[in-house]
Amino acid sequence: MTTEAQVAPPLEVRLEPGAEGVIRLVAVAPITLKLSLSMEDVRQEGRLYKVKLRGTQKNLPRDATCRVVISAKSLGEPVQSELGAIPMQINGESCTVDLELDTFASGLFGDGKAQFSVIPDFPFVTPCTVSGLMEFNNPLDVTGATPDKVLLGSLLKLTPVFSQKFKEAKLKLSVFHGGAIESGRASDSLAWSIFEWTLEDDDTKEWRVGCAESGGEYLLTYLDKHQDEYSFDLRLEVVQETDGQEVSYLVWEKKKAVSFPKPKLTSFEVGSGSALAKVENIDPGFRLPLELTLWQYGLHQLDPVVRTLLMNPISRPALAQASSSEYFWELVLPSLGMSQVQLFALLRIPKTLSGTDTYVPVSAVMDYDASKFLTFDDDQLWLEPPPKKGTKQSKQKKTPKDLATAIASQELKDTPTRSPHFGSISTGVRDNNLLVSIKLVGDRGYWKAAEPTFSLYDETGQSELAKLTVKPSEQNPRYLEALVPLEDPNLFGKKVRIRGQVTKPDANLWDELVAAPPAFSVSYEGVPRWLDKPTLRFVDLTDATSYVQVRCQVQHVPNGKNGSTLGFRLYERFVGIEKPILLAQVPFRYDVPKGAGGQCDSQGRLVARITDQEVVRKLKGQGKYMLEACVLDKDGKVLSTEVASSFKELDGSPRRIEGTMVWGSKVSEEFRKKVVIICDLLKIKPDDLMACMAFETGGTFSASKQNNAGGRAYGLIQFTPSGTEGLGKTVDELKVMTEIEQLDYVYKYMARCISKKGPLTTRSDIYMAIICPEAVGQPETYTCYSQAGSPRAYGENKGLDWGKKGYITKADATVPVDKYFQDGQLYRL
Incomplete structure (x- = not known):
């Protein structure tokens, strides 16, 4: 008998009227399955877990198989995997299931616990939740990659977390535009940056948010969208080589793991000798490259009635860095027929940031207040023939920000224009010739038709002195160059004027008549002072x-x-x-x-x-x-x-350097101070230099002291004609100096030796710089001079051959210097 609670619910079969068929009823014995897990039955071998589940069963056939579902939390995120067609070992009512789990395929990363559910492949069987959890600890992650909200250029330090269990594994972190994972476009070919680590190469890597590196330069990775905030999706995978092929396993995916607001240009102006751009929403540790160019503009008197502002670049593009960027220039600003000439700067995004050969709109990189800044596109900046009409969107349908290849600084209130005119005229010197450089602004075809000529006039501008022969510069054909010998009597020591004008004022620009550029006149003073x-x-x-x-x-x-x-x-x-x-x-x-x-x-x-x-x-x-x-x-x-x-x-406070030295009481206070200073600069000991100078001068410290043998050697370190080469002074000039003045050349001589031979670390090295520079840095046994190898030099110094050996070592030569060092202790001050 069974109780009412044990009676199975009735099964009901209904047939539609007119239906035919055969119904077979099969009796299935009730199945029970209870399994448990003990950590004693878990063994990890590298990336594999071998697990034995033990328990009891009723009414399962001996050849039963099952599916196993593994549920866990991997690095805080739920994961689930499944093993299929697993044999079940059945012996009477006993039942065991042997599992082999792949850590990567199962997603068992970090420190956690896994729950098993066993589902026999048999009808009407309720899944068995295994009692007991499998603990796992598989460190495999990248820290520092998910800071949430940051600023452009923030430096993220990406540090891999590896387990020794996975020696052949490789970690790969991929960076995608926000939304790529959700849309299914997160493939390696679309990743902006990929970082990889192995157990042997697990150094921390750096990622500048919003940037990728290419050839050592940064590329901006958010130029294809125009919105207030940008984000990046991240994917971390572990890669394992299997049968000669790499197989990737997902560790985690995080949508919009890193986001940053779009930078904003808040100020841009020309200062005193500099252009300053300020940009908000940039990490303080990142310098966003910007391209700055200095321009001049002014009222051009083309017609008494028409008021036209012309602009002209007067510097080459210079790379600066936001948010505080500046550069300096030294330029000649000729009149060019303009009045009220003023300066402004243009800001562009360098081509290197886009990875293309064209400039991108400033609005693709940063926002700005369109009411505060004037914008320019390439057609306004460069005088090129109008582009051929194509299928691209017309300028009229584009917004000012779409056209903003460059933005002018805040000094510019009205938009100037560009038409053919004489640009910057500069003067310099090349190979003892006056160099005159004239920039031709505008289409080269126009200038060829206009036939400009240039002349040298007197100071009054009334008398022509000479015609100038000009030719295009090798570096830039838009510049014409003329050379006039500096010794030319029309030029040397005089004030002259350089004038230029077009001979064909009716020349056309692109088949249209334009106003002829006004003539220019620039003064030049030919005085080399x-x-x-x-x-x-x-x-x-x-x-x-x-x-x-x-x-x-x-x-x-x-x-x-x-x-x-x-x-x-x-x-x-x-x-x-x-x-x-x-x-x-x-x-x-x-x-x-x-x-x-x-x-x-x-x-x-x-x-x-x-x-x-x-x-x-x-x-x-x-x-x-x-x-x-x-x-x-x-x-x-x-x-x-x-x-x-x-x-x-330069601003600053002078340093005070003090100290005592041997022989100090034999020289003036100013001499002592100067010796301490130059020894500090040379990184040598004052005592050692004083001992050398005491020996060389016989304790007199005289700048005019002549060599005892009557040779052409004088002064504190016995300067010789050959030793003074390159010092800028001759022996005759040195020997008439004061001791204080001559110390400057002692310092210069020693500094030159250090640059050639290396530091002077010992007293003997300092003396070798004076008597035998080849011995600097050599051992004390080094032979400076020998009777056989260098008879003349040996003869001049044979008094230093203490054992009459026929040669003089470095140690031999330093003996008298060491004695002067000891004797000088009595006069230390």
Whole structure:
């Protein structure tokens, strides 16, 4: 007997009237299945789990199979997988199920627990939920990838989390435009960035949000949409090679995992020698490249009745960086028949940010208030023939933002136009010739028809002195160049005017008559006596380093004539020293090579950089410095009689450097201070330098002390004619100096040796710099001179061969210096 509660519910079969068929009833014994899991029955081998489920059953056939559903939470997200056709081992009422789970296929990532459900492949069987959970711990993730809302250019540090269990696995993080995952377009070919790691290569990688890298440069990855906020979907996969092919398994997908607001241009103006653009919604650690160009505009008197503003670029495009970006220029601004000439700047998005050969609209990168800024497109910026009509949308149907290839700074209130006219006229020096450069603004076909001519006139502009022969520049055919020898009697030492005009004022532009460009007249003073005050600015780079750019504008100075060149020199001021100390070891890297125009370009711009990071840090506030622009001869001597040097004092406080030294009481206080300073710059010990100078001068420290043997060697370190080459002074000039003055050349001599031979770390190295530079850095047993190999030098120094060996070692030569060091202790001050 069974109770009422145990009676199965009745089954009812209904047949529609007229239906025919056969109904067979099969009796199925009630099935029961109970399974449990113990962690003792779980074994992990690499990426595989081997699991045994144990329990009891009733009425299942011996050859029964089952499906197993695995449910878990992987890295906080629910996952489910299924195993099919799993044999069940049935022995009487006992039942076991052996499983083999693939960690990747099952999605068992991170630290969690898995629940099993077993469903026998048999009719009318209720799924069996296995009692007991399988614990798993499989670290496999990328941290730092999902910060939610950030700013453009935010630097995300992506750190992989790996498990040693998966030695052959590779993690791959793919970045897609927001919505790609939801729309099913998240394929590798559409990914903007892909980051990959292995167990051996698990370094933290960096991702600038909104950017991808290509050839070491950033590309913006959001240019194809125009909205207020942009987002990126992320997909993390683990890749495993199986049978020679890579198979990917999803770890997680996150829609709109990273989002950022569109940048906004809030201010753009021309300042004092700079163009400044400010952009909001950019991460402080990111510098968005922008392309800036300086333009001039003014009222062009084409017709007394028609008021026309013409604009003309006067600088090449320069890459700047938002949100605080600036660049400097030195330009000649001729009258060009304009009155009220003013400046404005144009901002464009560099082509490198789009990865194409065309400029993208500014609105594709940033928002701006259209009522505050004027916009330009390419047709307005460049005088090219009108493009052929095609199927593209007409300009009339485009918004100003669609056409905004460039945006003008806030100084520009009215939109100027461009028509053929004489652009910038600049003067410089090339190979001892006056170089006149004339820019022709407009279509080249027009200028060919207009036939411009150029002449040299006297100061009054009344008498023509000479016709100028012009030809297109090799660098830019839109520039015409004329050369006039600087020694020409019509030019040298005089004030003249350079004039230009068109001979065919009725020339047509694209088959239409246009107003002829007004003639121009520019003054030039042919006097080689001018060096502008140098300027200095710091440029911060993206790798946390900096360099210092120094520049000067020059006019008609010798460019390489008789070996003379232009150059910069840096000095430091110290407390207690009247004159600044020349920093002889500071290397300047010039934009123009020494042999290609005297380090000054054809427009008279002298530009150099200081890249030594220690010097850059000092210039940012660790002392007081002075910059000099000067003319130097081939030996580094300043030719101040040709062109006076120009100086710029930098802000800061002079350093105070103090210390005692051997022989200190035998010299003046100013001498002691200067020795301490130059030793600090050379990174050597003052005691060691004083010992060397004491020996060389016999303890007199006299700048005129002659070699005891009567040779041509004088002064604190016994300067010789050969040793002074490149110092800018001869022995005769050095020996009549004061000791304080001669210390400058002791410093310069030692600095030159350090640049060639390396640091002077010992007393013997310092003395070797004086007597045998080849021995600097060598062991003490190094042979400086030998009777057999260098008889003359050996003879001049044979008193240093203490054992009469026939050769002099580095240690031999330093013996008397060491004695002077010991004796000098009595006079330490």
